[in-house]
Amino acid sequence: MLAACELDDKDKEGLKKDCSAPPAALKSAPRLPGNFPRAQGIVYTAVRKDGPTTIASGYLAQTIGPAHDAYSHAVKGAPGYDVTKEEQDAADAEVNFAGGGNTGQVKLLQTCKARTSVTITIRPA
Amino acid sequence: MTRVALIIAMTLALAACGGSGHAHGKPLVIVVNAPFTRTPYLGRTIENGVRLAVGEVNAAGLRVGGTSYELRVQTKDSALSPARAVSNVRSAADEHAVAVVDEGTGIDASWRVARGLPICIVFAGGARAVDPTTRPNVFRIAPTDHGVAFRLAEYLIPKHLRIALLHDDSDYGSAGASALAAAFSQNRSSVAVDETVPADALDLGPQVLRARRAHATALLVWGRPATIASAIAAARSSGWDVPVFAPPTGADPFVRQQLADHPSWVNGLTFAAGRLTAEVGPGPFTSFEQRYEGAYGVDRVGVKTRAGQEVVEPPETAMYAYDFVNLLAAALLKAGSVDPGKVTRALEEVTTEGANGDERAFNRSSHEGVVDDDVYFARFSDMTYAPVKDDPLSATLPTIDQTR
Numbered sequence: 179m180l181a182a183c184e185l186d187d188k189d190k191e192g193l194k195k196d197c198s199a200p201p202a203a204l205k206s207a208p209r210l211p212g213n214f215p216r217a218q219g220i221v222y223t224a225v226r227k228d229g230p231t232t233i234a235s236g237y238l239a240q241t242i243g244p245a246h247d248a249y250s251h252a253v254k255g256a257p258g259y260d261v262t263k264e265e266q267d268a269a270d271a272e273v274n275f276a277g278g279g280n281t282g283q284v285k286l287l288q289t290c291k292a293r294t295s296v297t298i299t300i301r302p303a
Numbered sequence: 304m305t306r307v308a309l310i311i312a313m314t315l316a317l318a319a320c321g322g323s324g325h326a327h328g329k330p331l332v333i334v335v336n337a338p339f340t341r342t343p344y345l346g347r348t349i350e351n352g353v354r355l356a357v358g359e360v361n362a363a364g365l366r367v368g369g370t371s372y373e374l375r376v377q378t379k380d381s382a383l384s385p386a387r388a389v390s391n392v393r394s395a396a397d398e399h400a401v402a403v404v405d406e407g408t409g410i411d412a413s414w415r416v417a418r419g420l421p422i423c424i425v426f427a428g429g430a431r432a433v434d435p436t437t438r439p440n441v442f443r444i445a446p447t448d449h450g451v452a453f454r455l456a457e458y459l460i461p462k463h464l465r466i467a468l469l470h471d472d473s474d475y476g477s478a479g480a481s482a483l484a485a486a487f488s489q490n491r492s493s494v495a496v497d498e499t500v501p502a503d504a505l506d507l508g509p510q511v512l513r514a515r516r517a518h519a520t521a522l523l524v525w526g527r528p529a530t531i532a533s534a535i536a537a538a539r540s541s542g543w544d545v546p547v548f549a550p551p552t553g554a555d556p557f558v559r560q561q562l563a564d565h566p567s568w569v570n571g572l573t574f575a576a577g578r579l580t581a582e583v584g585p586g587p588f589t590s591f592e593q594r595y596e597g598a599y600g601v602d603r604v605g606v607k608t609r610a611g612q613e614v615v616e617p618p619e620t621a622m623y624a625y626d627f628v629n630l631l632a633a634a635l636l637k638a639g640s641v642d643p644g645k646v647t648r649a650l651e652e653v654t655t656e657g658a659n660g661d662e663r664a665f666n667r668s669s670h671e672g673v674v675d676d677d678v679y680f681a682r683f684s685d686m687t688y689a690p691v692k693d694d695p696l697s698a699t700l701p702t703i704d705q706t707r
């Protein structure tokens with residue numbers, strides 16, 4: 179129980195922390211399955227495949243609220259995409275989606291004062 | 304209205320309707336359609352989850368459209384028979400039940416005979432069972448087979464294992480076979496053998512031997528608890544220490560009961576399931592578990608740890624059933640009516656706080672209450688399980704105490 183509470187508090191601590199240098203950006207924006215939409219300002223830092231699933235990592239130079247809004251709007255505005263569930267807490271948010279023949283989740287975590295990490299998981303539907 | 308505001312509004316509305324704390328009013332029946340005789344643990348835990356929420360809703364009072372109601376629970380045994388499950392749902396509709404909480408057997412036919420009555424599946428995860436467009440009255444709060452199969456593929460394929468996929472010929476196993484076929488379709492080189500086995504078979508020696516001869520380095524067994532126990536027994540009794548992976552049925556007490564004479568055989572069994580705790584931590588789930596145990600006692604697995612402690616099963620499926628009843632109560636208030644069509648539509652518009660502190664909600668584009676990314680992995684040791692450390696989500700989750 180303590181471990182999970184500590185993790186939660188640690189997440190919230192990120193809201194006050196100054197940001198260190200951001201991770202290196204990919205040289206070119208990756209083409210994600212199903213033409214998954216780009217949120218304005220997203221900087222991609224890595225893309226990998228875990229079996230059938232594509233996982234893209236990156237960040238937005240924003241706090242959690244605007245970052246969540248950016249992805250919510252991007253997904254809702256993309257042709258053929260739906261937000262199936264979304265949720266926001268103090269330091270983290272999730273936007274679950276279906277579209278482009280895939281389903282998945284955008285997981286957002288504010289890691290410092292002005293940066294939110296983004297993990298996009300895209301699975302074939 | 305934001306979701307948080309809606310949760311608060313619904314909670315206040317339920318509380319505001321409260322009176323003396325004693326239920327009075329017109330009976331409103333929730334039918335629990337589950338395999339009480341064939342898989343007693345599953346049936347009982349679904350029923351208990353429903354009864355716990357019903358007690359709390361009734362204690363707060365439920366006033367819908369100017370009439371006071373008292374929720375009641377009626378159980379019907381499906382015996383894992385699709386025909387019986389369908390018959391049960393038909394009679395629930397005939398008897399004007401307000402909703403059915405369902406294990407999932409027979410849903411491909413029962414949704415139609417329900418005549419608009421909302422049905423919530425709290426166990427079976429089959430892909431076609433839930434579709435807001437073609438089956439608007441069917442909802443689910445349970446991990447989907449799609450989520451479990453893809454999460455297993457994501458976890459296992461990067462480990463470069465050669466996986467034997469064994470699935471039994473039950474409805475549950477067949478649905479799992481379809482989900483696994485999709486999840487491994489892009490990585491067939493990871494599959495050593497893909498075989499259907501008889502459900503509830505006592506001896507899976509020949510099938511497990513074929514997997515071994517195919518140079519499998521992992522077994523992924525998707526089936527009823529008896530199938531998983533038989534596969535483990537066949538592998539271990541032949542001296543094959545292959546890692547075994549399973550869907551949520553791997554955690555069913557029956558698996559451990561069947562292998563109780565050889566507790567070490569259970570060690571290492573890894574299963575995928577819906578996370579028990581949310582981002583807020585284990586507090587809300589622990590509180591739910593305490594209320595559940597206070598009302599119905601612990602769900603004893605029937606085995607002990609090496610130190611002699613009694614092993615108990617956390618009420619995961621009960622949590623899903625409990626959450627649906629709370630969503631149903633919120634939907635009744637929102638609809639201002641007990642009309643099945645209106646309640647079904649209202650179920651797409653309400654949000655409640657689930658037993659684990661996470662939001663539970665459906666909407667027009669999704670009738671799924673558990674997202675695929677909430678599937679985690681846990682591994683057995685000494686008859687209890689703990690989240691694995693080599694998966695990003697699982698590594699963040701606390702271990703729930705399973706001894707008393």
